[in-house]
Every structure is written in structure tokens, then in C-alpha cells.
Amino acid sequence: MSDMSKVFSAHAVSVDGYISGRTPDGVDDFGRGLGDAGMLFDWYFDGDTPSQVFGGFKLSEPSARFFDVVADRVGATVSGRTTYEHSSHWGGGGPQPTAPLFVLSHRPAPEISEKQTLVTTGIEDAIAAARAAAGDKDVAIMGGGALTSALAADLVDEVILHQVPVLLGGGRSFFQAVPKHVNLRLLTAIAAPGVTHLHYEVVR
Template identity: 70%
Template sequence: MSKVFVALSVSVDGYITGRDPGAGRGLGDAPLLFDWYFDGDTSSRVFDGFRLSEASARVFDAVAGRVGATLAGRNTYDDSGWANGGTPHPTAPLVVLSHRPIPELERQTLVTTGIEDAVAAAREAAGGKDVGLMGGGVATAALAAGLVDEVILHQVPILLGGGRPFFRSLPEHVRLELLEAVPAPGVTHLHYRVLR
């Protein structure tokens, strides 16, 4: 069975955006949070235009190559400009969890009936590959529902002091087991398995 994981860049103080994110403003003022995508000399095999360090390319491409579908919440969808078309992954369809309508676009599916149905729709769209979650709200809801298998933090050595937090309040503790820690220029990749 395919796995469900979340993998996002995060500041040391736990933010996945800078201050004032939103439609038309992208992920807000988030200096350095995504620089590691472009500050190396190794081209990504999955994402055109990404030039990472050798260590980051190995980790990033291994994770990105697993994705058969992406599931995002509405804030992430709006902030990232996907209402104008496209998806966060070059080959994988996007499932959006929202109570508000989205434009009818190729490779995008709206689910309005909750995280369980959204994950099920993303698994179906993934065609046997894994589902990547995007956004703090979706990640937290899926963790609370026991639907996440792995958490991957691309931790950037910066304290942003504000923005959208990676995780919201959970109803109980979620225990993680560290599988791999890979230091790289400008980022440390932390790969955890969710313990159940």
C-alpha cells in the first residue's frame, strides 16, 4: 500500500512560511527558507530548474520520485497560485481539501468532505505511488486522524519569528522515530517514521 508523508521546508522555530503569506504574496517574507533548492551545482532529476547541493539532491529526488499525488489545504493552494493552473509536482495530480470551490482545472481535484476522504482520493489518484501532503493544516489533520506514515523536515537554520506554523494543535502526542539525518549546505534533512 502506498505511504502518506509530509515533506516541507521549515525554519528552526517551526514556520513553513514567512510573515504575511497569502494569495498574490506567495509564502510571505521567508528569507532562506527555500534557497537550498537553488544554491547548489547538482540538477534535480525530478524538478526542472532546481540546482541543489549533492546531498540535498539525493534526498530531494528520492522523496519527489515517490510522489504519485499531492494533497494540499486551501491556504497552501491559494498562497502558491495554483488556482491559475499547475500543481506542486511536475507529474503528480493535486487534490485540494477545501469547503470553497476551486477552478475546474486539469490535474486538480477538490474534496470537501474531510481529511479521510481527501487522503483516499489522493491515494486513488496516486496510482500505487505515495501521497505527499502540503501545508500545516492538512498535515496536522492527517496526523490527528492517524493517516501519516512519515514526516520529513527540511530544516533551514533560520528563526523566522512568525508566519504559518508547520504543525497546529494536535489532540495527543505523535511519536516519531528518526530514520535519517542528512546535513547539507543551508539545510538539514530529517526523515522520521510515525510510530503507531
């Protein structure tokens, strides 16, 4: 594995593990956005240090330093279908502006753009295709379902949680039911205004 690109996931989460909150009517459906969890991404814009990777992001200095290093690693992204839908298809692009997107789904996706690739044959094929596209950079996984499948297939090297100090108490959980025990080793913990960046490696 050492001579291959790494596979990792990075996502903003509440302390109790949610990536979106409750909606006013309690319905969790496509197009409902973050519900009452909009604060999970405030740290992207509440600082005075512009990101060198993502235009428009202004973070605190410690967040910018950590975020840009992680973002610059991404050579390709694998997204689950639910995350793809909830993100409004990333406008036909991807979450990382310069990295191709591979969408994992078991059903047709007529909305897939020319800049995106639909993979219907499983997480192993999606990550293999992303690795080929990433070259000497790494593969990022977006979405709890895709991450869970990749963990089950022993394909994940690192998990990064941008943990925001709030308990949402409901909404959409990031981690789905992991089918086996997974040990993590904490590599870095960076406290920053409004968020703590937790960088883990998967122990094999």
C-alpha cells in the first residue's frame, strides 16, 4: 500500500456525529440541505486567512494551514449517491475543484455530467478508477455510505473529522453501521476557532 495513493475521508461533523441536522418538518430528504446544522461549516468562512486551494474560503490561520494541506492532497474524489444528491451534484463538477469525481451508485444517474463518472460495480471499482485518475495524489471519499463500504472492504487509510463543538441530537449521521471493528490511531489534533481537526489513521 505504501507505493499507492492513500484513500481518506474528511468531513465536518458535530460532536455526536451528525453531518446534517433536523429539518423544520422532521423530513430528511434530497434538497433539504443541512437542516439546523448550518453551523457545521461556519469555520470555512469565519476567519481572516484565505484558502490557497478553495476560492472564497476564509478560515482561521490554524484551520487554513490544516485544510489546505489536506485539500491539496486530493487527486480524485469518490462520492456516494446520497451525498451527490444532497450536494446538488456539485453543479456538474466535484467537491474539489481540480479533481475528477466518481459517483458510486447502483442505479442510473442521468444527471451525471461529462466531468463526472458513474460507477455501478461497487466501491472497489470506484476507488480503483479514482486511483488511476489521481496519479500521485490521494483519493478522497465523500459521504458516510461510501466511507462505510470502503471501510468494510479495507480500503481506507485515514479518517479526518472536522469536529464542531455542538450536539445536534438528530439528523443524518456520518457513520453508518460499520460491519466490523475498526481501530483508529490519532495522528493530529488541532484546536481552532469553532472546530477541532482530528486526523486518524486506520490501524491494520
